[in-house]
Amino acid sequence: MSWDPASSVLPAEERDQEEQAKAWYDEPTRALNRKLVEENRQLKKLLREHGISWDPRLTLNPDDPTRGTWASPKKSVTRKSKGPGPLSQENQHLPILPVELQVYILEHALTSKYPIIDPLSKSNKDALTVAERTRGNQIAIGFLATCKAFLLEGTRFLWRNNTFVFTCHLALRNFANLSLEYRKGIKHVTLRIIARYYDDEERKHLAPYPTSVISYYRTINLKAIPRIKEATLSRKGFRSYAWDQVVDFLDAMRPPYDPNHPKGQPRPRLLPSLECLRMDFVNFPDSYLTPGGGPSLHNFASHDLGCSLNELQITGLPDCDFGEELIAELTGMVKDDGLLLKSDATFVFSGNQLRPMAGRERWMPEWMPKVVRSWKVLAEEYASTKRTSSSQSSQSSHVRRHSHAKMPPAPKEEGHPVSPWKKRRTLFKTIPLEQDDDYRFWMEFDRLTGLPIEPDEYDPEDDDYDIEDLVCPSCDVIHPPVGDH
Numbered sequence: 001m002s003w004d005p006a007s008s009v010l011p012a013e014e015r016d017q018e019e020q021a022k023a024w025y026d027e028p029t030r031a032l033n034r035k036l037v038e039e040n041r042q043l044k045k046l047l048r049e050h051g052i053s054w055d056p057r058l059t060l061n062p063d064d065p066t067r068g069t070w071a072s073p074k075k076s077v078t079r080k081s082k083g084p085g086p087l088s089q090e091n092q093h094l095p096i097l098p099v100e101l102q103v104y105i106l107e108h109a110l111t112s113k114y115p116i117i118d119p120l121s122k123s124n125k126d127a128l129t130v131a132e133r134t135r136g137n138q139i140a141i142g143f144l145a146t147c148k149a150f151l152l153e154g155t156r157f158l159w160r161n162n163t164f165v166f167t168c169h170l171a172l173r174n175f176a177n178l179s180l181e182y183r184k185g186i187k188h189v190t191l192r193i194i195a196r197y198y199d200d201e202e203r204k205h206l207a208p209y210p211t212s213v214i215s216y217y218r219t220i221n222l223k224a225i226p227r228i229k230e231a232t233l234s235r236k237g238f239r240s241y242a243w244d245q246v247v248d249f250l251d252a253m254r255p256p257y258d259p260n261h262p263k264g265q266p267r268p269r270l271l272p273s274l275e276c277l278r279m280d281f282v283n284f285p286d287s288y289l290t291p292g293g294g295p296s297l298h299n300f301a302s303h304d305l306g307c308s309l310n311e312l313q314i315t316g317l318p319d320c321d322f323g324e325e326l327i328a329e330l331t332g333m334v335k336d337d338g339l340l341l342k343s344d345a346t347f348v349f350s351g352n353q354l355r356p357m358a359g360r361e362r363w364m365p366e367w368m369p370k371v372v373r374s375w376k377v378l379a380e381e382y383a384s385t386k387r388t389s390s391s392q393s394s395q396s397s398h399v400r401r402h403s404h405a406k407m408p409p410a411p412k413e414e415g416h417p418v419s420p421w422k423k424r425r426t427l428f429k430t431i432p433l434e435q436d437d438d439y440r441f442w443m444e445f446d447r448l449t450g451l452p453i454e455p456d457e458y459d460p461e462d463d464d465y466d467i468e469d470l471v472c473p474s475c476d477v478i479h480p481p482v483g484d485h
Helices: 017-025 028-049 099-109 141-145 148-161 169-177 243-252 294-304 321-333 376-385 389-401
Strands: 164-166 188-194 196-199 206-208 219-221 224-226 239-241 276-282 309-315 334-343 347-350 353-356 368-372 426-432 440-446
Touching (some): 017 028, 099 148, 164 169, 169 243, 188 243, 188 347, 219 347, 243 294, 243 321, 276 347, 309 321, 321 334, 368 440
Parallel strands (some): 164 188, 188 276, 196 224, 276 309, 309 334
Antiparallel strands (some): 196 239, 206 219, 334 368
């Protein structure tokens, strides 16, 4: 079945009130508090039924001579007071492993070969594939309950050696309950953002398949969460939660509140050492994207989280004006000379379950790389070489109009090959071969455009790179190329 854009009903972008209320009610701290309150109530009821008071100064038995007095607890005899007892006959024959081997086993047992999804939170089954739901235990978490030494060492291995996927911004917010000591060691996370749709009418919503190859030859039926019709002036009909969901994810990455943080110092972000962020967008078809995000998206990406990443990986965003606008805003999180990687969709939600994308054309490039704001090095070099008063005043006025804190660029990668270009300014980056592959290879980029240069593109006659040609004749400064931010 082919997709007909004229027959589609465009959704209105809005957060669902009922879903927000349920998320507030199911927040882990509130859920645990309700559980403890109910457990305390049951225990008090059990004590009353047996004539026992939970207060040692009170008793329900009037004939008890200790009524109204404190009961003196007996001194418990601990293992320490007894002293170390002799080993039993069985324990004497048990092997004692060296500490190095124990630590090695502990590290191996708490390291998963698969990403851990929604740590410290309950995962949503709709956000998991069939393989992820049936995978079972990935780590031997029981090691942490063995002893205090294993608890301390194992907790470090757990958060340092594993990768994490967040499918809900609430799970990302709940991650703030983890101590900063462990959060500051995490350098790579994945955000799986699945667009949600709501409707108060029973109807189908067809969308093109989320891939640029067969997008208009195959369709998917978007899952619409049913809503109850209300006799109010609230927005009715087909609604979506896509742009605002991106805003909520970015908001969750901002600095959480810590009562023990020293006063007068800025609070660190949720993941202060994050270097690489991957964002998998699911079911974001171009026909259902509407303008959204607004100033909040720009403020979070370009200011609160601005210039904080060395690499940003984006999959699943459609190649349309709204998709390009979202990519341009998210690029604000990448440092100068940082790497932006775009690719086709990784997942699709169809048939009431999340599915990995199948039938990907192998001739298509896995990643479309670009270096972010690589032209700034040329602009700074040009500004430093200008010595005349007129150029200095022009440049200083330009800086005053765009004054921001000086942010460090992405670190240079060492060990790259020698460039054949002599005058043309380039830089090298390592690019992953495939989406989920750790193998990387070197690729050369043009500093002006930020786009890759193939090795066979070298032409000695084209090896000419005069910075004066890049200067704006009106204001005597180098402006960013079209499409760069």
